[in-house]
Amino acid sequence: MAKQVLSLSLLLVFLFHCTTTSGQPAQAPTLPAVAPAAPANAPAPPGPxxxxxxxxxxxxxxxxxxxxxxxxxxxxxxxxxxxxxIRFTLFAPNDNAFSNLKAGTLNSLNNEEKVRLIQFHILPTYYTLENFQTVSNPVRTQAGDNKPGDYPLNVTSVGSQVIISTGLVNASVSGTLYSNFQLAIYQVDKVLLPLDLFVAKPPSPAPAPAPTKPKPKKTTAAASPETSTTATPTVVNSGAVSLATHGILVSLGVAVLIATFSL
Known part of the structure; x- marks a missing residue:
């Protein structure tokens, strides 16, 4: 009986202790004074x-x-x-497209021309495939002038197919490689060859000779009465008579004088 009372007392003491301890609020964890540094292998913020x-x-x-x-x-x-x-659209020919070029095509270009060739594949505007249905041709490229004979590029959309024409090459878009609000990259099945680099231009015509000014004509002033000369007969030893009239020398091989002198 005494053992039962002792056990009951111990049980009551234990329950009282547990009730007192559970009623106290839990202690908040202590925060570190300095925030932990980011892991060394954390990815860098996304750039362009x-x-x-x-x-x-x-x-x-x-x-x-x-x-x-x-x-x-x-x-x-x-x-x-x-x-x-700033936004761009890039037409990207793959290795197969470059291998289909005529041998020596790239080697025939100098460094500046290679820059123009690559810039010809870049449009200074972001285009979705749907935008090509209403684009105004010829479109402008990073290569510069889009006048006929230079760097014109025409893009047309027929159904779901987009065709690109340079005047030398007709290529088609075969897939979208990348697209966000700033950059679109489309795979094309041919290298886009601009006219300015791959068509020989005719030599410039030689400049026309400058017109020559006509030389002024010399005019002979009319002789005044005071300075006019009359025909003067000249008698020479041979008996020939010469008559000078207005610069014309008339020779008369006669042995007599002019009839006017005989009158």
């Missing part, structure tokens, strides 16, 4: 689109990537895309 990295990720654009880097166009695009108000 990098055309060469996009093409490398897709694969099959080795020649275009090399040209973008060697001409400096890749760095130029990346620098300009830092401004979110």
């Amino acid at each position: 689109p990098d055309v060469t990295k996009i093409l490398q990720k897709v694969g099959g654009f080795t020649i275009l990537i090399r040209l973008l880097k060697s001409t400096g166009v890749a760095d130029q695009l990346r620098g300009q895309l830092n401004d979110s108000s």
